[in-house]
Amino acid sequence: MVAKRTVSEVGExxxxxxxxxxxxxxxxxxxxxxxDAAVVAAPDGRVAASTDVLVAGVHFRLDWSTPEQVGRKAAAVNLADVAAMGAVPTALLVGLGCPPDLPADVAEQVAAGLWAEASRVGAGVVGGDVVSAPALVVSVTVLGDLRGRAPVTRAGASAGEVLALAGRTGWAAAGLALLAAGRETPPGPVAAQRVPEPPYRAGPAAAEAGATAMIDISDGLLADLGHIAEASGVGLDVRSSALPVPPELAEAAAELGADAVSWLLTGGEDHALAATFPADAALPDGWRVIGRATPGAAVTVDGEPYAGPAGWTHFT
Known part of the structure; x- marks a missing residue:
């Protein structure tokens, strides 16, 4: 058997x-x-930019995911941030840190995943850096084009507006619980944990339709809605009946003795988009009403405070 060449043997x-x-x-x-640097067109004159860092053992595990899936996930979590501003992603810059003895084909497969996900939205991987690190780390910066529109921030919501969701929540959290329990079925949630499926086009569509505030759901629906509530000075009430439990999540919850509803409300890493719209707005395809903006500053479920953590918090 021919030994695989390592990153140190291939060289930077x-x-x-x-x-x-x-x-x-x-x-x-x-x-x-x-x-020394890439050059990316910015016809709008402004660039939406965001960065995320994924660390082995924290955000992914190579015994749970293939390197290609890790690359796709690293791209997706960043692309979703730009979409949440109403922008269209144009370019990725990638910083890759890895141990010198990492097989070079592992790093190549990570890069292939980054390219594959970027290609879904017509973006390119335009540059970056490779360094030695004690663990595999993938840091991605994404650039996006606002196409003449104002960015949709977290601060524009008003009481009386509708709260809407594009994409799905709870699937990646269920997949994480299944993988942690050594299970690979049901397959849908496991796949969602390995590679999220953000509704990229829904962000620019929401901006075009008049969305007043928007956010990428990375840490959990209730937790991230809290950022809109704080920035906008409004309350946000989620209607639980608008978030029915999908059969695969019900199956996973039954197998694990878990609460599927808590996955829907507090599970992160699906990178759905949540936004507020004027009450009389026609929602774009892919968006559905899940609640309403209210006076106050709290995030509630069916008018009541949610018992328990609202989502993922780093450093706790």
């Missing part, structure tokens, strides 16, 4: 060459990898 620039060789950039990339 050899690895970068493997990441970029044969890749086709979108037209928005004016100058791609190979220089």
């Amino acid at each position: 620039f050899g690895l970068i060459g493997r990441f970029t060789e044969g890749r086709v950039q979108p037209v928005s990339t004016l100058l791609g990898p190979g220089d």
Whole structure:
């Protein structure tokens, strides 16, 4: 059996060459990898930008996910942030840290996943850096084009508006619980934990339709709605009947003795989008009403405070 070459044997620039060789950039990339910096078109004159860092053992495990799935997840969590501003993603910059003895093909598969997810929205991987690190770390910065629209921030909601959701919640949390219990079924939640499916196009569509505030659901629906409530100075009441438990989540909860409703309300990593709209607005395709903005500043469920943690909190 031929031993696989490690990252240290391939070298930094050899690895970068493997990441970029044969890749086709979108037209928005004016100058791609190979220089001190990339050049990306910004026809709007403004750039929406966001960064996320994924660390092995914290955000992913290579015994649970393939390297390609890790790359896709690292791209998705960033692309969703730009979509939540109402922007269209254009480019990714990637910082990859890895141990010197990591097989080079593992790093290549991570890069393949990054490219695959970026391609879903017409974005390119335009540059980055590779460094030695004690564990695999993938840091991604995403750039996006607002296309002449104002960014949709967390601060624009008003009492009386409707609260709407695009995408799904609870699936990745159920998948995490299943994997932690050594289970691979039902397969839908497990797949959602490995690779989220953010509704990328729903963000720009919401901005076009007049969304007043919007956020990417990364830490849990109630937790992230709390950011809109705080920034906008409103309350947000979620109607539980608008979040029915899907059969696969009900099956997973029954197997694990868990509460599927808590996954829907507090589970993170699905990267759905939540937004407020004027009460008379026509919601774009893919959006559904799940509640209402109210006077006050609290996030409630059916008019009552939620008992228990609202979602994931780092450093606790």
